Amino acid sequence: MNNIAITYLAAYLVILAIITWRSAKRETPADYINSGKNLSANDSTWTTFASLLTGYNFVIGVTFSFLYGFWYLMVFVGAGMAFVVLYLFYKKHLLPLQRDHDLFSIGDYFGLKYGSLSKKLINLILCGGLILFLILQMFVNTTLFSALLHIEKLTALIITTGVVCIYLWFGGFKASVKTDIFQGLLMLPIIMTIFVFPVHFTLGKIPQAFDPSQFWFAIGLMLLQFLSLLGQAESFQRIFASRDVESLKKGLGRAFILLALVAGSIAYLGINFKFSGLISDPSDLFTKGVLTALPSWLGPLLTISLIASFMGTIDSSAFAFGVLVAKMRGAKEKSIIKSTRLFTLLGIIVSAISSLYLFSFLSSVFALISLISVVGATLVVSITLRPSTFEINTFLIVGSVIFIVGLILKFVTDNPLTSLIPSGAALLAMLLVRAYVSFKR
Numbered sequence: 190m191n192n193i194a195i196t197y198l199a200a201y202l203v204i205l206a207i208i209t210w211r212s213a214k215r216e217t218p219a220d221y222i223n224s225g226k227n228l229s230a231n232d233s234t235w236t237t238f239a240s241l242l243t244g245y246n247f248v249i250g251v252t253f254s255f256l257y258g259f260w261y262l263m264v265f266v267g268a269g270m271a272f273v274v275l276y277l278f279y280k281k282h283l284l285p286l287q288r289d290h291d292l293f294s295i296g297d298y299f300g301l302k303y304g305s306l307s308k309k310l311i312n313l314i315l316c317g318g319l320i321l322f323l324i325l326q327m328f329v330n331t332t333l334f335s336a337l338l339h340i341e342k343l344t345a346l347i348i349t350t351g352v353v354c355i356y357l358w359f360g361g362f363k364a365s366v367k368t369d370i371f372q373g374l375l376m377l378p379i380i381m382t383i384f385v386f387p388v389h390f391t392l393g394k395i396p397q398a399f400d401p402s403q404f405w406f407a408i409g410l411m412l413l414q415f416l417s418l419l420g421q422a423e424s425f426q427r428i429f430a431s432r433d434v435e436s437l438k439k440g441l442g443r444a445f446i447l448l449a450l451v452a453g454s455i456a457y458l459g460i461n462f463k464f465s466g467l468i469s470d471p472s473d474l475f476t477k478g479v480l481t482a483l484p485s486w487l488g489p490l491l492t493i494s495l496i497a498s499f500m501g502t503i504d505s506s507a508f509a510f511g512v513l514v515a516k517m518r519g520a521k522e523k524s525i526i527k528s529t530r531l532f533t534l535l536g537i538i539v540s541a542i543s544s545l546y547l548f549s550f551l552s553s554v555f556a557l558i559s560l561i562s563v564v565g566a567t568l569v570v571s572i573t574l575r576p577s578t579f580e581i582n583t584f585l586i587v588g589s590v591i592f593i594v595g596l597i598l599k600f601v602t603d604n605p606l607t608s609l610i611p612s613g614a615a616l617l618a619m620l621l622v623r624a625y626v627s628f629k630r
Contacts, residue, residue, distance in 0.1 A: 415565070
């Protein structure tokens with residue numbers, strides 16, 4: 190690691206320490222858990238952007254664009270759809286409930302509407318998804334940081350987990366939000382990478398960047414992104430912390446614009462390298478293509494941008510897991526901070542150790558999306574089909590069981606369409622139950 194990178198990294202860590210210290214001052218349990226439900230539009234913008242633009246999304250985005258061209262951008266069509274549904278759902282369904290109930294996760298909503306079993310099933314799926322997501326983040330973090338900083342993988346893993354544990358332990362959700370603002374700003378230099386490489390993509394090659402044979406693959410990506418965002422615990426953690434409906438609306442809109450700018454840059458990078466002919470193996474595209482071709486002045490800055498993107502998503506997921514488990518175990522207001530700290534720390538440690546044994550990154554990514562999509566699909570079904578309690582529990586149980594069976598029998602793979610099988614099977618089972626009940630009547 191050169192002196193410029195060391196300077197950037199040191200400055201980054203110092204600013205994180207200052208943010209943590211300021212966030213921990215005069216902190217109440219409400220501040221620690223959800224910033225006292227007073228998240229402004231500006232805070233909502235940056236924390237949504239930083240928590241959704243993950244480091245592995247950057248790496249996978251470049252790879253997917255290399256393989257599938259501009260069809261990769263369909264994931265952000267799905268994200269836009271999800272943002273619209275999240276806003277309308279909060280305005281029409283959640284806001285009236287939030288005035289009388291302390292809502293934190295989507296599981297709380299299902300508990301109020303369908304009972305305790307639905308809440309438990311949703312929360313268990315969310316916890317499983319959060320742990321798997323943390324494992325993936327730790328895995329990519331360890332691999333890339335060791336290459337970026339020229340240190341051992343275990344050292345990179347220890348540094349990352351240590352830093353996240355420290356500022357979440359003291360600062361909680363407020364520290365996560367404030368660091369997201371800082372980390373979100375640091376991610377924007379990623380856009381600059383499109384200006385430093387020789388141009389190999391021209392307007393005449395646009396048809397090649399939209400291969401018709403990849404159309405249904407793209408539709409699968411879009412649907413998975415849509416459903417998974419509707420089911421993410423981190424998404425609802427930020428929604429329930431919003432100051433008001435208008436702040437949420439502005440925050441989601443601005444965050445989508447930032448995501449679109451960065452996504453467009455990522456897509457261009459992958460396609461530009463594809464037409465350069467310099468890289469034949471897409472698995473080496475990021476480490477042997479992007480990183481090695483960067484000029485010396487931009488390489489260290491991109492390194493810190495990637496570190497920021499990893500930290501922004503690891504802290505969001507880890508803290509969401511900690512609060513969710515603490516609330517599931519019935520922690521009271523006096524002990525909620527202590528319980529959240531302990532479970533957040535436990536989640537990070539378990540994920541860090543598990544990441545050392547991850548066998549297939551890409552398959553695990555689609556497994557995660559497939560699992561979380563069951564929650565998102567449940568939400569869509571709840572809004573559109575108005576199922577009974579028995580029907581919604583059938584949906585959740587069948588979706589979860591098919592997901593597990595799919596992993597064991599390997600019919601849930603790294604193809605987006607197969608990742609939708611658990612949600613599709615759950616919908617079919619629910620409709621069959623509804624038809625049977627109607628027939629019996």
